[in-house]
Amino acid sequence: MKDITVIGAGTMGNGIAHVFAMKGFQVKLVDVSETALQKAISTISANLDRMVTKEKITTAEKENTLANLSTFTSFDHSANADLVVEAATENMSLKLKIFTELDQLCNPNTILATNTSSISITKIAAATKRPDKVIGMHFMNPVPVMKLVEVIRGYATSDETTKTIMALSAQLDKIPVEVNDYPGFVANRILMPMINEAIYTLYENVAGVNEIDTVMKLGMAHPMGPLQLADFIGLDVCLSILHVLHDGFGNPKYAPCPLLTNMVTAGYLGVKSGEGFYKYEAGIKELIVSGRFNK
Numbered sequence: 307m308k309d310i311t312v313i314g315a316g317t318m319g320n321g322i323a324h325v326f327a328m329k330g331f332q333v334k335l336v337d338v339s340e341t342a343l344q345k346a347i348s349t350i351s352a353n354l355d356r357m358v359t360k361e362k363i364t365t366a367e368k369e370n371t372l373a374n375l376s377t378f379t380s381f382d383h384s385a386n387a388d389l390v391v392e393a394a395t396e397n398m399s400l401k402l403k404i405f406t407e408l409d410q411l412c413n414p415n416t417i418l419a420t421n422t423s424s425i426s427i428t429k430i431a432a433a434t435k436r437p438d439k440v441i442g443m444h445f446m447n448p449v450p451v452m453k454l455v456e457v458i459r460g461y462a463t464s465d466e467t468t469k470t471i472m473a474l475s476a477q478l479d480k481i482p483v484e485v486n487d488y489p490g491f492v493a494n495r496i497l498m499p500m501i502n503e504a505i506y507t508l509y510e511n512v513a514g515v516n517e518i519d520t521v522m523k524l525g526m527a528h529p530m531g532p533l534q535l536a537d538f539i540g541l542d543v544c545l546s547i548l549h550v551l552h553d554g555f556g557n558p559k560y561a562p563c564p565l566l567t568n569m570v571t572a573g574y575l576g577v578k579s580g581e582g583f584y585k586y587e588a589g590i591k592e593l594i595v596s597g598r599f600n601k
């Protein structure tokens with residue numbers, strides 16, 4: 307594999323492009339937004355600068371990485387890609403449209419991967435005529451730092467495609483774990499009920515935000531409490547994954563806490579909106595519990 311296309315230049319797309327380019331792959335980064343592409347290249351460049359400062363890479367390696375990246379506003383130039391990794395906005399109809407178009411455009415050998423957090427790989431694969439070559443490649447945020455890639459086999463994904471993507475992930479210095487395609491895969495099936503239970507614990511006034519997060523940090527050695535993690539992921543994203551689990555399994559244990567639903571409806575989405583369980587202000591690093599929960 308040499309020629310990789312990454313679709314979507316947001317939080318995940320820029321990180322995925324970064325790790326492939328650093329390992330010498332030729333990466334075409336595609337986004338409908340020119341602004342997103344420019345922002346992605348400056349984020350990658352700033353992240354590489356940080357690695358140079360920490361002496362993890364040399365200036366020459368930084369320059370080579372940037373030279374391996376090119377940006378496009380459509381994937382028309384990706385017909386001969388060996389692999390496409392789709393990391394566009396989490397929206398089912400958007401992903402089905404992208405995969406239908408990729409299937410028509412790309413060489414029959416191109417593997418089509420998606421970084422989706424929650425949409426069925428089997429369903430995305432069914433939008434193509436090559437379901438054996440469609441697979442989930444679920445990187446974690448921030449991509450250059452996090453070691454795990456959850457490699458998700460759709461119902462029709464072939465052994466050969468799985469083997470190729472497992473080996474490729476290892477080539478990126480990641481640790482791939484193979485899982486089957488059921489709602490939430492493994493990571494979110496376990497993580498989201500924990501986050502939801504933490505929100506229920508707050509909602510039922512068992513303890514405050516700080517107290518809940520402190521119990522899980524100090525008691526379970528989690529690097530971040532579940533409420534802080536929910537803010538970091540985005541409360542809208544958490545809610546949408548809980549809906550996928552609830553709909554997919556039909557089990558009431560996945561029903562989202564009404565407090566979470568209210569917060570998302572009111573636009574309190576966590577870090578990205580400036581407030582969730584905590585309040586975020588530019589330049590302030592310490593964790594400040596939102597005034598709504600700090601009475």
Ligand SMILES: NC(=O)c1ccc[n+]([C@@H]2O[C@H](COP(=O)([O-])OP(=O)(O)OC[C@H]3O[C@@H](n4cnc5c(N)ncnc54)[C@H](O)[C@@H]3O)[C@@H](O)[C@H]2O)c1
Nearest residue numbers: 314315316317318337338342393394395396421422423447
């Ligand atoms: N953010 C996370 O922590 C995280 C973690 C793991 C997986 N994911 C998954 O990764 C994917 C991307 O998430 P994100 O957080 O990077 O989103 P984001 O909103 O930061 O970026 C999405 C990008 O996709 C672009 N886009 C939208 N439609 C497009 C199209 N038709 N063609 C090309 N680009 C298009 C948008 O302009 C935007 O720049 C989602 O499927 C999400 O579920 C996210």
